[in-house]
Amino acid sequence: xxxxxxxxxxxxxxxxxxxxxxxxxxxxxxxxxxxxxxxxxxxxxxxxxxxxxxxxxxxxxxxxxxxxxxxxxxxxxxxxxxxxxxxxxxxxxxxxxxxxxxxxxxx
Numbered sequence: 001x002x003x004x005x006x007x008x009x010x011x012x013x014x015x016x017x018x019x020x021x022x023x024x025x026x027x028x029x030x031x032x033x034x035x036x037x038x039x040x041x042x043x044x045x046x047x048x049x050x051x052x053x054x055x056x057x058x059x060x061x062x063x064x065x066x067x068x069x070x071x072x073x074x075x076x077x078x079x080x081x082x083x084x085x086x087x088x089x090x091x092x093x094x095x096x097x098x099x100x101x102x103x104x105x106x107x
Contacts, residue, residue: 001028002055002100003068010064022071029075038080038106046082047107048073049090055100066091069102076106 006013006021040046050069054060066089077084094103 002053002102003072007068007071008064009067025071026075026078029072030079031075033076033079033106036106040080040082040106044082045086045088046080047088047090048076049105049107051092051094051103053094053097053101053103055096055098057096060093062091062093065093065102072102072104076104080106 003025004021005011006018007025011018050066052060052062052065054065073084073087077087
């Protein structure tokens with residue numbers, strides 16, 4: 001799903017509220033990744049390809065989208081048991097979509 005405003009780099013929310021949202025996003029990404037049953041073999045590196053489908057037609061910066069996904073990236077790293085510094089990434093914007101979504105391909 002699209003990340004919540006609490007984890008957005010432009011959000012001005014209380015630290016405790018942001019922390020709770022980041023924990024929830026991280027756990028959600030971990031569960032999604034585990035359910036996908038991704039097998040990277042013995043590799044200690046992975047490539048993540050992000051496509052962002054924003055929830056509205058307002059201008060959306062791709063760098064802010066990636067920053068808003070930091071907790072998702074951490075959750076993916078937890079599930080794959082890989083240090084997130086070993087990820088290579090590709091990011092792009094897609095068409096706007098109702099409620100927004102983020103597509104992540106792991107390889």
